[in-house]
Amino acid sequence: MDEMRDRIVAAAKRHRTRCAEFLRELIAIPSTSRNEEEIAVLVRKEMIKLGYPSVDVDRFGNVVGRIGNGRTRLLFDAHMDTGDVGDRSLWRFDPFRGDFKGGKIFGHGAANNKGGLAAIVHAGAIIKELDLASDCSVFIVGSIQSEDCEGLSYKALFDVEKLYPHFMVLSMPTGMRICRGQRGRMEFRVTLRGQPVHASNPEKGFNSIYGISKIIQGVQELNDKLAKDKILGKASVAVTHVESDYNGPNNLPESCHIVIDRRVVPKDSEKRIVSQIKELCKGTRAKVEVVEYDKASYRGLRLPMAKNFPPWLLDTDHPLLEAMEDAYRSVYKKKATLDIWTMSTAGVYTMGIAEVPTIGFGPSEESFSGPVNDHVRIDDLEKSMAVYASLPGSLPDVEPIKIPRQR
Secondary structure, three states, X not given: OHHHHHHHHHHHHHHHHHHHHHHHHHHOOOOEOOOXXXXXXXXXXXXXXXXXXXXXXXXXXXXXXXXXXXXXEEEEEEEOOEOOXXXXXXXXXXXXXXXXXXXXXXXXXHHHHHHHHHHHHHHHHXXXXXXXXXXXXXXXXXXXXXXXXXXXXXXXXXXXXXXXXXXXXXXXXXXXXXXXXXXXXXXXXXXXXXXXXXXXXXXXXXXXXXXXXXXXXXXHHHHOOOOEEOOOEEOEEEXXXXXXXXXXXXEOOOEEEEEEEEEEOOOOOHHHHHHHHHHHOOOOOOEEEEOEEOOOOOOOOOOOEEOEEOOEEOOOOOHHHHHHHXXXXXXXXXXXXXXXXXXXXXXXXXXXXXXXXXXXXXXXXXXXXXXXXXXXXXXHHHHHHHHHHHOHHHOOOOOOOOOOOOO
16 A cells, blocks of 8 residues: 555656646636637647547537546546636736746636646546556546536536546645535526616616615625524625616616625525525516526537526545545545635535535635636645545445436
């Protein structure tokens, strides 16, 4: 066992430089949601270069590499897409250059989630090189459209491609802790129609912007009243987008709408959450609806999904968590720290909806996933590769995969 541990650690050290170079190549490619084709080509090319026995791009656009043909099916995920860079003047560095400084690589998407992507791709190579998947089928997935609709790529993989794993590992940033859950999320669109008149006589019409502003104030006040879970933390609600129909500078708008992000804890119920939002709109004619995401992937496949995602939490005695703790201990020679995510991940679908046991472990910190300090430590890349490669040997025996219930 110690000998294999040493071989895995040594292999991760050998892959360290190339993994870092690959991350810089990933950063250099802009890859906003629904524009992932170029980065998908790069990821597929890297997997082939590393000797993956099987590499495919599914009908949705996810890149899927496979090592081994054993009964236990383990899937590692990293999403290839990012949000937009926003105002470039706020960046301290070129977001697409992958600057190397102080043992860190800086760049847009470095933490969320291209660092994890580079690490799982090279961990797959280590698993192949050292024959660590003799009893497993290991899938390395570069997924898409996560920033637009987290978990949508697994609706494609599970329901369209019928690729069902026993266990999932998300490589989103965890600060090298093991994350076992997160709050859920609901997204609402609230639309308030106005009575458009010329701005010179505003009293003759109804300004929907003024009306929606009262709802926004109510959202802010509601946030302080929401429930708290002892593990997953406090539920929250926030307005994330405001927009009105612009009929020129001399006219009141025909309508105004806002997008509301509601983070969900186990104490919440869908009925209660919807009721809270509708209560904020009481006395108005505002329309409240859960957002339905329905945009085609870069390959043209549309998979409509309501943005209504449940919270999820893996038990501390679950065999997957115990296996990941063993893998961590093997590499670090100390006990892992358990944590939960504040942000949302594909786990809302993989475990929250599809009920596939899911955990997270990834390089960099969740708080680094922003334009000011987005970076990954190269030491984290190396250690992540070693932990990922150690996991297949720690997994429990399983029964043949069962088809999940229809969703």
